[in-house]
Amino acid sequence: MAIKEKQLFQTMFLLATFIVCVIEISNAQIQRVSDDEWEMVEKKGNQFIIGDWPFYVNGFNTYWLMIFAVDPSTRAKVTDVFQQASSAGLTVCRTWAFNDGGWRALQKSPSSYDEQVFQGLDFVINEAKKYKIRLILSLVNNWEAYGGKSQYVRWGKQAGLNLTSEDDFFSDPIIKGYYKAHVKNILTRVNTYNNVTYKDDPTIFAWELMNEPRCLADPSGDILQAWIEEMAYHVKFIDRKHLLGIGVEGFYGSSTQERLLTNPNTYASKVGTDFIRNHLALGIDFASAHIYPDSWLSSTVSDSYLQFVESWMEAHIEDAEKVLGMPIVFGEFGISSKDLKFNLTFRDEFIDRVYKTMLNSTRKGGSGGGSLIWQLFPEGTDYMDDGYAVVLxxxxxxxxIVSLQSWRLQNFNSRCSWRCHWGCRKRGHQDVFDYNGEL
Incomplete structure (x- = not known):
């Protein structure tokens, strides 16, 4: 066969393969959306799956959904977020399943709940399913916002415990009992909108032990590691169906000395977390890491942000695959409009770099399970903006950019694309879908 004829044949083959893939993907996606069955997300090796389908995440954070759902005057904003996210193809939302003490508290005191606020969380879960969005529910905060570990310690002091640090949250048996009770109350809650117990609801993608845990009182990491192991066992004892993550920022610790230079600064290795060691805990199903170069490197926007994104993500994806044998979700990433030299064009470049680095793993069947932008807001909630709000x-x-990444991952989430992708690789051809979603 002449060279030109051979090239023409290969081009026609790829084009035919592409057309078949698109048709099958469209039919498969229609079938998935119309299915009455709403299956649980599971893990198989270093991949997320739903049934026998791969599942890659393009998602977002909106932490305040429960609070807005409580008040009828703001409840529509919850629907707005899900509607806009769904229109952009986003499939997972990370949000808080806690508000400890203070205004509109879910947990007013240990194991004492405001039923109206709990029904707000019920609404969030029920509404998410309407828009085919799954939820990562975080169970407590490391930071003081929405109560956090410091509120648990205050409760302990009010009960007469001799506590000297907010990090006693991780070691005091009474305080740990408060947290365990909260976990049980959340997981065994029966949703008042659909009568489904949380621990049986496939709308929940995963539980997260804590938002960005740190234990400065013990830089060795032993205290936090013991807490992770104990609480992972506790969650899995109650709920063996759902996936479980930790919620750490991804800093490397003493268990991997060779990775310490990957950290954004020397301080990161002294906050009591250890990416590899933490995720080896029994019961943890997937790894987590966050991406905040403006907080960790400098508050002045520069190309160093983009360089950091790639090296940070690639190191964690490699370790998740080769050391941990699990998928990794970059649960938060963003840059703030308050940064020096910030502009929307650079923010788009930043988001695109995160997405393309993730896609590099996806195309190879690697451990990159997905990423969630911090944070998605609807119009009319500007007063809540911490500088990171993205209003689509x-x-x-x-x-x-967000919609294109969703489209790319939807293709990989289909059986057809998976078959075409690996078939083309075996034949030595280029991948059917390139970065621009084109042949």
Whole structure:
């Protein structure tokens, strides 16, 4: 066969393969959306799956959903977030399943709950399913916002315990009992909107032990590690169906001295977390890491952000695959509009770099399980903005980037694309879908 004829044949073959893939993907996606069955997300090796389908995450954070759902005057904003996210193809939302003490507290005191606020969380879960969005529910905060570990310690002091540090949260048996009771109360809650117990609800993608745990009182990491192991066992004892993550920022510790230079600064190795060691705990199903170069490196936007994104993500994806044997979710990533030299064009470049680094893993069947932007807001919630808010309706270019990544991952989430992808690789051809979603 002449060279030109051979090239023409290969081009026609790829084009035919692409067309078949698109048709089968469209039919499969329609079938998935119309199915009455809403299956639990599971883990198989270093991949997320639903049934026998691969499942890659393009998602977002909106932490305040439960609080907004309590008040009828703001409840529509919850629907707005899910509606806009679904329109952009986003499939997972990470949000708080806690508010300890203070205003509109879910947990007013240990194991004492405000039923109206709990029904707000019920609404969030029920509403998420309507838009085919799954939830990662975090169970407590490391930080003081929404109560956090410091509120648990205050409760302990009010009960007469001799506590000297907020990090006693991780070691005091009474305080740990408070947290365990909260976990049980959340997991065994029966949703008042659909009568489904949380621990049986496939709308929940995963539980997360804590938002960004740190234990400064013990830089060795022993105290936090013991807490992770104990609480992972506790969660799995109650609920063996759902996946479980930790919620750590991904800093490397003493168990991997060779990785310490990957950390954004020397301080990161002294906050009591250890990426590899933490995720080897029995019961942890997937790894987590966050990406905040403006907080960790410098508050001045520069190309160093983009360089850090790649090296940080690639190191964690490699370790998740080769050492941990599990998927990894980059549960938060963002840059703030308050940073020096910030502009929307650079934010789009930052988001795109995260997405493309993730896609590099996806295309190879690696451990990159997904990423969740911090944070998605609907219009009219500007007063809640911490500088990281992304309002898709006001940022059409950003919306295009987010939607394109969703489209890419939907292709990989289909049986057809998976078959075509590996078939083409075996034949030595280029991948059917490149970065632009084109042949």
């Amino acid at each position: 309706s006001k940022s059409p270019k950003t919306c295009d």
